[in-house]
Amino acid sequence: MNRRDVLKLGTAAFAGGVTLSLLGPVAIADTVVQVAAAQRFKIGDIVVTALSDGHIMLDPALFSGITPDEFQAALRAAYLAPGSYRGSVNAFVVDTGSKVFLIDSGTGAALGPALGRLERNLIAAGYQPSAISALLTTHLHPDHIGGSHREGKPVFDKAEFLVSQADHGFWSDAGIRAKAPAEAQMFFDLAVTAVKAYGDRLRLVSGEAEAVAGITAVPLPGHTPGHTGYRVTSGKDTLLIWGDIIHAGPVQFARPDVTLSFDVDQPLAAKTRKAVLEQVARDRVMIAGAHIPFPGVGHVEAAGAGYRFVPAEWDYL
Ligand SMILES: [Zn+2]
Structure with a gap:
């Protein structure tokens, strides 16, 4: 049967009242790629959309305070493949109804093809980059x-760029950079490039303070000197977007003492982690984490000598 015969058949079927698509071949889903990774949650009147940027492999050797065998046992207990821990990289859109904010912005081109997917997931969720009025880091x-x-040009061309004073001071300090190990120097260079891209739209925040309407900056130092969480409150609901309080969930919820070599101040990172876990478990605060399996939203409860994570259920809105 040639193309003309197919068309004739289609027309005949249509004339006979048979429902048959005349719009071309039926699309077959590409099941080899994942669907768009965006998931919404309602916090009072505010809509938060978790976005995935992809995943990052964390070598057990990066962690301190746990033996290699204990690390592998924790992965096995979570039904995960042995070896490195596959961490998510998540970011969060906070839509207040009048303004749209983005908490963190993924890796871009910095860390390879398993990452850098944030922008396409943002667009799939219905937001153009130009809709973001502030980027909260x-x-x-x-x-x-x-x-x-x-390449030094802002992706979010209308956005303010909010950074904690302490992080800005640390990562832009040429003296600290000069003393850092060679492999860490790219961290400083990337930070300076990102800050520069936003020019006079950079806004520094310090202490616990309202960052933008409806979102409070909460200092959570240790992982970096100015590491900051963002508390979103609306009505009776609160969500603490806590950044990097947890890197490897199967390990660090149960053992908050375990630290990561990327923690600038490991003892302070562990102290902050324990304090935050204790507070959100006690107050039943919902949290969202940058490296908790996507969408990275849920609750924390005390379990044994540590804690466990209870993922949030699908929100029907
Ligand atoms: Zn991180």
């Missing part, structure tokens, strides 16, 4: 600001 690591610019 938890800290200036590449997996949180790499997607904020493309």
Whole structure:
């Protein structure tokens, strides 16, 4: 049967009242690629959309305070493949109804093809980059600001760029950079490039204070000097977007003492983690994490000597 015969058949079927698509071949889903990774949650009147940027492999050797065997046992207990831990990289849109904010911006081109998917998931969720009125950064690591610019030009062309004073001071300090190990120097360079891209739209925040209407900056220092969470409150609901309080969930919820080599101050990172876990478990506060399996939203409850994560259910809105 040639193309003309197919058309004739289609026309005949249509004339006979048979429902048959005349619009061309039926689309077959590409099941080899994942669907858009965006998921919404309602916090009072505010809509938060979790976005995935992709995943990052965390070598057990990066963690301190746990033996290799204990690390593998924790992965096995969570039904995960042995070896490195596959961490998510998540960011969060906060839509107040009148303004749209973005907490962190993924890796962009900084860390390879398993990442850098934030922008396409943002657009799939219905937001153009130009709709973002402020980019709120938890800290200036590449997996949180790499997607904020493309070759030094801002991706979010209408957005203010909010950074904690302490992180800005640390990562732009040429003296600290000079003393850092060679492999860490790219962190400083990326931070400076991202900050520069936003020029006079950079806004520094310090202490616990309202960052933008409806969102409070909460200092959570240790992972970096100015590591910051963002508390979203509306009506009776609260969500604490806590950035990098947890890197490897199957390990660190149960053992908050376990630290990561990327923590600028490991003892302070562990102390902050324990304090935050204790507070959100006690107060039943919903949290959202940058490296908790996508969408990275849920609750924390005390379990044994540590805690466990209870993922949030699908929100029907
Ligand atoms: Zn991170």
